[in-house]
Amino acid sequence: MDIELKCNRLTCRTSLTEKAVVTTCSHIFCVTCANELFNASRLCPACETSLTEPDDVVVCSLQPTNDYKTSVLSGLSPSTILEICSRAISFWQYQIHQENSFQQAVLRSVNDKNAQLQRQLDNVVREANSQIELLMGKKSELERDLEFERKKVRELQEAAREQSKEYQKLKV
Amino acid sequence: MDIELKCNRLTCRTSLTEKAVVTTCSHIFCVTCANELFNASRLCPACETSLTEPDDVVVCSLQPTNDYKTSVLSGLSPSTILEICSRAISFWQYQIHQENSFQQAVLRSVNDKNAQLQRQLDNVVREANSQIELLMGKKSELERDLEFERKKVRELQEAAREQSKEYQKLKV
Amino acid sequence: MDIELKCNRLTCRTSLTEKAVVTTCSHIFCVTCANELFNASRLCPACETSLTEPDDVVVCSLQPTNDYKTSVLSGLSPSTILEICSRAISFWQYQIHQENSFQQAVLRSVNDKNAQLQRQLDNVVREANSQIELLMGKKSELERDLEFERKKVRELQEAAREQSKEYQKLKV
Amino acid sequence: MDIELKCNRLTCRTSLTEKAVVTTCSHIFCVTCANELFNASRLCPACETSLTEPDDVVVCSLQPTNDYKTSVLSGLSPSTILEICSRAISFWQYQIHQENSFQQAVLRSVNDKNAQLQRQLDNVVREANSQIELLMGKKSELERDLEFERKKVRELQEAAREQSKEYQKLKV
Numbered sequence: 001m002d003i004e005l006k007c008n009r010l011t012c013r014t015s016l017t018e019k020a021v022v023t024t025c026s027h028i029f030c031v032t033c034a035n036e037l038f039n040a041s042r043l044c045p046a047c048e049t050s051l052t053e054p055d056d057v058v059v060c061s062l063q064p065t066n067d068y069k070t071s072v073l074s075g076l077s078p079s080t081i082l083e084i085c086s087r088a089i090s091f092w093q094y095q096i097h098q099e100n101s102f103q104q105a106v107l108r109s110v111n112d113k114n115a116q117l118q119r120q121l122d123n124v125v126r127e128a129n130s131q132i133e134l135l136m137g138k139k140s141e142l143e144r145d146l147e148f149e150r151k152k153v154r155e156l157q158e159a160a161r162e163q164s165k166e167y168q169k170l171k172v
Numbered sequence: 173m174d175i176e177l178k179c180n181r182l183t184c185r186t187s188l189t190e191k192a193v194v195t196t197c198s199h200i201f202c203v204t205c206a207n208e209l210f211n212a213s214r215l216c217p218a219c220e221t222s223l224t225e226p227d228d229v230v231v232c233s234l235q236p237t238n239d240y241k242t243s244v245l246s247g248l249s250p251s252t253i254l255e256i257c258s259r260a261i262s263f264w265q266y267q268i269h270q271e272n273s274f275q276q277a278v279l280r281s282v283n284d285k286n287a288q289l290q291r292q293l294d295n296v297v298r299e300a301n302s303q304i305e306l307l308m309g310k311k312s313e314l315e316r317d318l319e320f321e322r323k324k325v326r327e328l329q330e331a332a333r334e335q336s337k338e339y340q341k342l343k344v
Numbered sequence: 345m346d347i348e349l350k351c352n353r354l355t356c357r358t359s360l361t362e363k364a365v366v367t368t369c370s371h372i373f374c375v376t377c378a379n380e381l382f383n384a385s386r387l388c389p390a391c392e393t394s395l396t397e398p399d400d401v402v403v404c405s406l407q408p409t410n411d412y413k414t415s416v417l418s419g420l421s422p423s424t425i426l427e428i429c430s431r432a433i434s435f436w437q438y439q440i441h442q443e444n445s446f447q448q449a450v451l452r453s454v455n456d457k458n459a460q461l462q463r464q465l466d467n468v469v470r471e472a473n474s475q476i477e478l479l480m481g482k483k484s485e486l487e488r489d490l491e492f493e494r495k496k497v498r499e500l501q502e503a504a505r506e507q508s509k510e511y512q513k514l515k516v
Numbered sequence: 517m518d519i520e521l522k523c524n525r526l527t528c529r530t531s532l533t534e535k536a537v538v539t540t541c542s543h544i545f546c547v548t549c550a551n552e553l554f555n556a557s558r559l560c561p562a563c564e565t566s567l568t569e570p571d572d573v574v575v576c577s578l579q580p581t582n583d584y585k586t587s588v589l590s591g592l593s594p595s596t597i598l599e600i601c602s603r604a605i606s607f608w609q610y611q612i613h614q615e616n617s618f619q620q621a622v623l624r625s626v627n628d629k630n631a632q633l634q635r636q637l638d639n640v641v642r643e644a645n646s647q648i649e650l651l652m653g654k655k656s657e658l659e660r661d662l663e664f665e666r667k668k669v670r671e672l673q674e675a676a677r678e679q680s681k682e683y684q685k686l687k688v
């Protein structure tokens with residue numbers, strides 16, 4: 001049921017399953033991207049927050065061991081435990097919300113692409129039809145002209161034949 | 173940041189903001205749909221689980237008052253409180269997961285539609301082009317034939333003129 | 345491991361195991377006490393807060409069914425779930441803290457009683473010893489006096505015997 | 517409201533406020549005791565569990581910074597977060613339960629001491645009374661004997677005086 005978070009670098013978006021790097025500004029990155037990005041600067045690549053405190057950027061294991069799960073918050077008071085729990089749930093909720101917005105944007109862009117393709121298809125069909133219609137008209141016209149010339153040829157040949165008969169009669 | 177859940181009846185999918193009806197099989201419905209569906213039968217409309225126990229189908233306020241928030245779990249032991257908390261978070265996580273799957277399915281269907289439109293466009297372009305090419309070929313052929321017949325007409329007219337001259341000469 | 349809460353009415357302090365009545369001012373009572381106290385007035389018997397809202401005084405089951413545990417917070421957002429969870433844990437923590445203070449007070453009172461008993465024992469021992477010493481002194485004094493009188497008796501009897509002998513001699 | 521946990525070494529029981537060392541067997545020690553105890557052996561000083569895994573014995577800050585609270589569980593799924601939260605609450609509940617049992621044992625021991633003192637007081641009173649009674653009896657007896665001897669002295673003195681008178685009469 002668990003939804004995997006994705007590296008927040010838009011050019012990466014790898015599913016995060018084992019290790020990840022989280023920031024106090026609620027972003028998460030794969031280890032490869034984090035190494036590359038945080039070596040260059042202490043600004044969050046997603047929101048440009050300055051991350052200068054020691055716990056601002058932390059490597060975390062997404063599949064903690066049972067011993068880790070048992071001991072990480074042991075000794076803290078219930079109010080502190082629940083505060084930590086709330087912050088972590090908020091982090092997750094923010095990520096899901098961002099991923100949701102991203103998916104909505106992808107869907108919108110695919111829908112736009114769709115509408116554009118439909119328009120393109122309509123245009124192509126219309127233009128092709130008008131061009132075909134034009135060519136068909138031209139073809140009919142040419143066929144008519146051809147028929148007319150052929151009839152003329154036949155008439156001229158008939159007239160030539162008549163004249164040739166008259167010429168033979170006269171010669172005789 | 174909070175993501176609104178949606179009525180799990182696929183023909184409704186209203187955003188749920190004030191009141192809703194939840195089931196122990198982890199589904200949620202708007203009050204209108206719930207009234208209609210659970211009056212007809214005690215099966216969950218989303219997964220067909222039989223819901224016969226008193227707490228199986230419960231109306232809940234999605235914006236509880238502070239007094240309700242203070243008193244609803246008061247008196248319970250921390251382990252029971254956290255068990256309830258876990259179950260409610262699981263419910264929410266399941267809903268988010270289902271919504272996510274739904275969005276993925278919508279995206280897949282829009283992408284499929286997209287690919288289909290692209291194929292249709294390609295087909296239309298190819299067919300139109302082949303038809304236009306055919307017509308252009310036919311047109312060129314007709315123009316060649318027409319030119320040939322016209323030349324023949326001119327030659328026949330020339331020959332007729334020559335013969336007519338011969339005939340007049342002979343007559344004289 | 346679960347610690348049972350106790351009815352907050354000091355004259356009752358029954359362990360609460362099945363049903364209880366909780367208030368938004370973080371107090372809990374057994375059903376019998378609650379019926380008696382809240383019928384008389386809407387003031388909290390423990391802290392005198394006015395409890396006039398509908399969710400200010402709520403009957404709760406301390407052993408909720410699985411269906412109840414599943415559905416009571418279902419549909420709520422994670423932030424609301426955790427807020428409710430925090431409030432319920434705070435309630436429990438407050439009760440444990442009060443019980444702890446009560447136990448400390450009991451311990452202090454038993455320790456005070458202890459010190460008082462020790463002082464009482466010391467006094468009794470001292471007084472008894474001084475009285476016994478006094479009596480022993482008196483006893484020794486009486487024994488001395490008695491010895492002295494007995495010696496006197498013996499001397500007087502001796503003297504009487506001598507005088508009697510003298511008297512007989514003279515008579516003869 | 518937060519109840520401070522105490523070092524689980526019975527000879528220490530320092531209140532833990534800043535740093536502490538926790539074990540996966542649900543015990544907690546002050547840093548001084550932990551250094552001393554875990555350098556000697558990897559057995560829990562409270563329950564003798566073998567603690568050989570890396571996360572079995574962990575130093576924790578009881579006043580974590582906000583950055584730590586934000587990042588420690590970030591990136592984990594809600595189910596993992598709540599599992600961790602449950603384990604930490606159980607740890608705390610176990611400590612409170614142990615402290616409660618300890619306080620009950622202290623109270624029982626003080627109550628036992630109390631009963632013993634009361635018995636001791638009763639014994640002392642009874643013994644002192646019986647001894648005093650005995651002495652008083654002895655004293656009365658001695659007073660009686662003394663009175664008897666004094667009377668005898670007086671009688672003997674009277675008899676001596678009478679005899680002395682007879683003796684003088686006879687002599688004359």
